[in-house]
Amino acid sequence: MPVHYIKSFTDVNALIQSWGIENYYVITDHNCETHCVSKLLGGQKLPTGRIFSFEPGEKNKTLHTFENGIELLSQNNLSRKDCILNIGGGITTDLGGFVAACYKRGIDFINIPTSLLAMVDAAHGGKVGVNHKHLKNYIGSFKPAKHTIICPEFLKTLPSDELESGFAEMLKHGLIADSDYWHDLISIDVQHTTASNWLNYIKTSIDIKSAIVSNDPLETGERKILNFGHTVGHAIESHLLHANTPVHHGNAVAAGMVIEAHIGISVTDLNSQSADAIKNHILSTYGKIPIHRDDIDRLIELMLADKKNHNDNVRMSLLNDIGDCGYDIPVSEELMRNALLYYIDL
Template identity: 40%
Template sequence: MMEIKKERGAVYCNEEAWKHLKSKLVSLHPSKLFILVNTHTARFCLPVFLELSEITSYEVLTIEAGEKYKNITSCVDLWHLLSEKGADRKSVLINLGGGVVTDLGGFVASTFKRGIEFINIPTSLLAMVDASVGGKNGVDLGTLKNQIGVIKEPLQVIVDTNFLKTLPKNEVVSGYAEMLKHGLIHSEDYWNDVQKFDIKNPASEENLIWKSILIKNEVVTEDPFEQNRRKTLNYGHTLGHAIESYCLASETKKTLLHGEAIAIGIILATFLSTELLNFPKQKCQHIANVILSHYPKVEFTETTINDCIELLKYDKKNQHGKVLFVLLNDIGKHEINCEVPNDLIYKAFSYYKNL
């Protein structure tokens, strides 16, 4: 049975999930029910959600689609809307969308009137296996990723893989990067299994998606506030987030989806692991080949690399002015709080360039 039962952060998958949602809303008896969507999920997912949930009394709140709208301005607009529409502490916010919607919606709910209940309905692969699970809610600060936020689990997460049929291929591939990461930090078995994921038919891959959810849930349950093991979920994200932020800010560089940037970060982190922790070089090459079979190469000039390294000082894992990486001794065997000299970072980019 695909469900994770707990007081907060319960996760339910597919058909049975909707029964749990209906039951929870009956018990909550909200004064008002709000549904947060973006311009894409309003069109493609909201009608499906309303049919499956059988909700009839609700207000829809809409934000623009895209990472650049994951900011405090969007939050202020939503706080005003909630006030204008009479939301109180017994109101409930349902976040229907990808990672931007669940991250931002969770933050809005966690802070409005010092906290109202919220439920996540992830509609992208990225949100299903990563963003909507674990209670990280927040927004970007300019182009700097996830600098402002709180940790609070949603009341429930309702996963229905049928929503994946509404996604363009590049959004599916973006979410797949997080599943590949789960394989690398968890076990050789899952790493081998996740390579068989069918990009063209993601809704059919329910078991692999659920395994990724279980891996993330296990990690965040053990370490909810990222003091130790939860840091492993940032594998590939230290440089990946820097690359993503750089591309968001650049007027000439194409903006990368989260998973596209993290895929590059995974290759870089795995190379660094070979240099610092003797990660097997043959496996490093295999991992790079798997990733490059799904993600296009991106060119980095020396100036770009310098700018990305400069952005590392904003990484959330940093302590006492030190940039700290998650690296691997082997697949499923991690080391946290690793310091990496800049000359090795340049060497990692050179390795990526020459693949």
């Protein structure tokens, strides 16, 4: 599952050609089809039937879109020796990876993430899947990409809100595993960092994630620390998606990290100074997510339905310190309510 860091679109194209794949098939969304796929191919258009492009947005990461992807592959009768290129953000690498994982019980795929979030997180680690109704990634499997290609050229035209969303997962990498990296990151000006400067941080994030995943690919233990901020974050994301006021994944996770850091003060060794530092930095970058007291019951319900939980006990991955994270830590409903209230009242 090598990661290739390639500076220019032309070189990405050359690298793919060098692998001598007989037939490849692109999975992407309509935005990326227009803005990214043609750049990668040097302006050439893919032949009809070689591209599956879907309506962008989390609400389309469904079994229905998955089935449409399978249908187009079956019409072209891709064999198990052919290959899929997922070109896009995390929705595309999750959905396209799941199509590749299930089509004829699995064909190879290559991820070419175009968003910062996908570059540092979604495109790595083999988690693929789709949502089921409002439940994020409820249907899926584990299948790592055969190759992942990181090309920072894509970042040059990425909207600033997309940069911020991806940056939240990078902050998480520092918080769970590397306090030096966290301190480096909080000095970054997200909006004014050049593509080549991003590349160094991206490498660090990928190295942190890859080391954790390689120790526990199927998330039976240590890998769960990558879920820091996500128990609450996913609930917020699902709730706001369902309310037709979606927020970016990273922004929901950023709020989740503030709330879960606050919970940490009560149940782990995390001191309140560190929790405050996390809160202050995240609020200064992301502001507050619009959740209200009326949303708390529903958010609790969504946390209980989270994939990681068992028997109505919510178990979270929580920081012991900046750079050190535990997992499978039981958290009472009362603590969750209090922490949500704390955030809402900030």
